[in-house]
Amino acid sequence: MRKSLIPLALSGLAMTLTPALAGSGRTGILEQLQAEAGQAFSAERGKALFMARHKGGKPKTPSCTTCHSKSPLNAGRTRAGKRIAPMAVSKTSDRYSDPKKVAKWFRRNCRSVLGRECTPLEKGDFITFMMSR
Amino acid sequence: MxxxxxxxxxxxxxxxxxxxxxxxxxxxxxxxxxxxxxxxxxxxxxxxxxxxxxxxxxxxxxxxxxxxxxxxxxxxxxxxxxxxxxxxxxxxxxxxxxxxxxxxxxxxxxxxxxxxxxxxxxxxxxxxxxxxxxxxxxxxxxxxxxxxxxxxxxxxxxxxxxxxxxxxxxxxxxxxxxxxxxxxxxxxxxxxxxxxxxxxxxxxxxxxxxxxxxxxxxxxxxxxxxxxxxxxxxxxxxTIHPGGLPKMPENVAWKSECGDCHYAYHPSLLPGKSWQMLMAGLASHFGEDASLDEKTRREISSWLQKHAAEHWDTEAANNLRHISAEQPLRITASPWWKRRHAEVGKAVFARKSIGSRGNCIACHRDADSGRFDDQKINIPEK
The missing domain is CATH 1.20.950.20 (Transmembrane di-heme cytochromes, Chain C)
Structure with missing residues (x-):
């Protein structure tokens, strides 16, 4: 009886901790970016970055919204047709919590849209905007 | 008479x-x-x-x-x-x-x-x-x-x-x-x-x-x-298992890294050489930056080559081994693929639930297994 309670308790613990861990992963990523950027992040600047039409990237992907849709609350679609979960943390709770994933997608997508890597400030602004939604 | x-x-x-x-x-x-x-x-x-x-x-x-x-x-x-x-x-x-x-x-x-x-x-x-x-x-x-x-x-x-x-x-x-x-x-x-x-x-x-x-x-x-x-x-x-259909352990990295952007193609749909070339050129992957960290890239590349078309005896694997000379990495450019889909119009691929030629699973319900049985074809109406 007791033994069977242990996995139950552990899984209960894991369930309560998962969102918290995702949150702590996000905090760590933001702290790291903050240290590199050296100035406060702005959701407004992040929104502008997300909505703007950029030059210098690939002609078929001039904007984040090309694939992610005009609203962070809506799902997007890759150019190959796959669904992309909404970017807003309120809609997709585990967004921006895995440093490897965050690094991968910023690297690829900034190159595609802007034709260069994003700065720590831009990344921080972007995540701050998505957390405000 | x-x-x-x-x-x-x-x-x-x-x-x-x-x-x-x-x-x-x-x-x-x-x-x-x-x-x-x-x-x-x-x-x-x-x-x-x-x-x-x-x-x-x-x-x-x-x-x-x-x-x-x-x-x-x-x-x-x-x-x-x-x-x-x-x-x-x-x-x-x-x-x-x-x-x-x-x-x-x-x-x-x-x-x-x-x-x-x-x-x-x-x-x-x-x-x-x-x-x-x-x-x-x-x-x-x-x-x-x-x-x-x-x-x-x-x-x-x-x-x-x-x-x-x-x-x-x-x-x-x-x-x-x-x-x-x-x-x-x-x-x-x-x-x-x-x-x-x-x-x-x-x-x-x-x-x-x-x-x-x-x-x-x-x-x-x-x-x-x-x-x-x-x-x-x-x-x-x-009771005899079909010889050409080996049991393949699924690769988690392949499923998520490839499957985030497009349908994760079964390894039997291209020969090993094509997979090797494809995985070596991810920075420009059909016009898209799909670069990966080196460890993940190596893992997926070797898994794909290990289970490539040469190692299967299905209809798809036997025919997709013969790749297009101009586009050796594109499954949908192979002569056999084009022949077999010749009757499927452009408008069908453009349907909302299909989206593109590369979305095998939209019509081939058993695409994940690499079998592509005729009976499992179900072309959505919309």
């Missing part, structure tokens, strides 16, 4: 009742065979790929009918027995000569030309069922021979199956022509005779009844024995 009866024909006429010639089984065999051959021909020549099951079941049913007819040919009623319509070469030639003169000699059962056609039809139908089984097992990895027959043998038998099918159509034409000619010249409506079982004319000594009950019991016993043996063989064959 009825020919005047001549005294030396020694023909007895029983216009009122008729003489029993074709027993119940022969008539059932003839007409159900006709229906099944129509179904098999329609689904085989004209049908959609996903109707394959109807074709397969028609084939199995035809096989059963032919087996029963062969048994009945040895134990059945007098005119059902093969021994009653085996003619010598001279008899056959003489019949044909008379036929050409418009005076075919009478026969109560099959005449020599009709007998030849019966044997030829039974042979071709057996060939169709057997080559179909080999084709099904080899090319489609289905049916009782799936575990035994490699793809290339299945594909070769596919050619033979098609040849026999065309030959059968030709023979059916000749059979119908023969029936019309003999009905006209002989004054005996052969179609009606095959429906009622009775003929108006018969040669003396042929006033036989249909099959005896004993014959039916013997035939049922023989067919039952064959059926039990066949079912046993079938069950043990079904």
């Amino acid at each position: 009825t020919r005047q009866l001549e005294p030396d024909d020694k023909i007895r006429s029983e216009q009122q009742t008729g003489i029993p010639v074709w027993d119940l089984f022969i008539r059932f065999f003839h007409w159900s065979l006709l229906a099944l051959v129509c179904l098999a021909a329609f689904t085989g020549f004209l049908g959609e790929e996903w109707w394959l099951n109807y074709h397969i079941w028609a084939g199995y049913a035809i096989g059963l009918l032919v087996v029963m007819r062969l048994v009945w040919g040895f134990v059945g009623s007098p005119f059902a027995r093969f021994s009653s319509f085996v003619f010598s070469k001279q008899q056959t030639l003489s019949f044909v000569r008379q036929l050409l003169k418009g005076r075919p000699p009478r026969h109560t059962g099959h005449n020599p030309a009709g007998a030849l056609m019966v044997f030829a039809l039974l042979l071709v139908l057996s060939g169709l069922v057997l080559s179909g089984l080999v084709l099904l097992g080899g090319q489609e990895n289905q049916g009782p021979l799936a575990g035994l027959i490699p793809y290339f043998i299945g594909a070769a038998f596919g050619e033979f199956h098609e040849f026999l099918a065309a030959l059968l159509l030709f023979m059916i034409g000749a059979h119908i022509a023969g029936v019309i000619v003999e009905s006209r010249l002989g004054g005996e409506n052969l179609v009606r005779a095959m429906l009622t079982g009775k003929k108006r004319f018969s040669l003396p000594g042929h006033e036989t009844a249909y099959a005896k009950r004993k014959a039916a019991l013997v035939a049922i016993a023989i067919c039952g024995t064959i059926g039990l043996a066949g079912a046993g063989a079938w069950r043990s064959l079904a």
